[in-house]
Amino acid sequence: MTRDDLFNINAGIVRTLSEAIAKCCPNAIVNVISNPVNSTVPIAAEVFKKAGTFDPKKLLGVTMLDVVRANTFVAEVLGLDPRDVNVPVVGGHAGVTILPLLSQVKPPCSFTPKEVDYLTDRIQNGGTEVVEAKAGAGSATLSMAYAAVKFADACLRGLRGDASVVECAFVASQVTELPFFASKVRLGRTGVEEIYPLGPLNEYERAGLERAKKELESSIQKGVSFVRK
Numbered sequence: 001m002t003r004d005d006l007f008n009i010n011a012g013i014v015r016t017l018s019e020a021i022a023k024c025c026p027n028a029i030v031n032v033i034s035n036p037v038n039s040t041v042p043i044a045a046e047v048f049k050k051a052g053t054f055d056p057k058k059l060l061g062v063t064m065l066d067v068v069r070a071n072t073f074v075a076e077v078l079g080l081d082p083r084d085v086n087v088p089v090v091g092g093h094a095g096v097t098i099l100p101l102l103s104q105v106k107p108p109c110s111f112t113p114k115e116v117d118y119l120t121d122r123i124q125n126g127g128t129e130v131v132e133a134k135a136g137a138g139s140a141t142l143s144m145a146y147a148a149v150k151f152a153d154a155c156l157r158g159l160r161g162d163a164s165v166v167e168c169a170f171v172a173s174q175v176t177e178l179p180f181f182a183s184k185v186r187l188g189r190t191g192v193e194e195i196y197p198l199g200p201l202n203e204y205e206r207a208g209l210e211r212a213k214k215e216l217e218s219s220i221q222k223g224v225s226f227v228r229k
């Protein structure tokens, strides 16, 4: 089962929950983790628009697990502690839409073309790797919980007024021509207070970005159409 196979079940659940959010807590900061995130975030946005409560700064798709995986796999290759590694992962949360920017890893480092292929593939397919290993018994649970807590905590630190809380998230965005895109955002008292541009991409990443945008476009449209139909 892929994240997209979950659409038929989860689209309705996310719509219902979003309707309840619009009614009961219209000013909440909403973290959407239900898959497929690339479609469920646009679903929530459409519901909020219909209800007149949509605030693009307060709707965030959780892509933190991709960053957690990227930091882990890159740290393994570099022989570092994952806590000391930061890999920006942009695009979305499924397959080729998960685009690790290996040219922007902190601390600065370089990889061979073979390492770039290995890391990109492992990061893009980390979720599938778990789903296959569990053989029908579900998807990532503990790592998902870790990523969810890490992301919710970042949102709360932003709300508290901490400075420089920057994480990757799938948000309404003008970073590309698509209406939603994951990139680094600064979290603050009002939610997403700044969306950062992608920064310089190498040729490999530019090609990956084109592939990601193509798939993202149809996933976003699928979510929008589900609510508008």
Ligand SMILES: NC(=O)c1ccc[n+]([C@@H]2O[C@H](COP(=O)([O-])OP(=O)(O)OC[C@H]3O[C@@H](n4cnc5c(N)ncnc54)[C@H](O)[C@@H]3O)[C@@H](O)[C@H]2O)c1
Residues within 6 Å of the ligand: 006, 010, 013, 016, 032, 033, 034, 035, 036, 037, 062, 063, 064, 065, 066, 093, 138, 139, 140, 141, 144, 147
């Ligand atoms: N974004 C990510 O990084 C990421 C990672 C892993 C899993 N996920 C997604 O998170 C979601 C949950 O995964 P899980 O492993 O916790 O699943 P799960 O089946 O263990 O839990 C789902 C929960 O949703 C509840 N539920 C079902 N229908 C509902 C409804 N109509 N209204 C309210 N609640 C309802 C169920 O009772 C259950 O407690 C899935 O969509 C999964 O694909 C996302």
Ligand SMILES: O=C(O)C[C@H](O)C(=O)O
Residues within 6 Å of the ligand: 002, 003, 035, 065, 126, 127, 128, 130, 131, 139, 140, 144
């Ligand atoms: O891969 C999945 O279907 C679950 C989740 O989105 C993950 O990244 O582990």
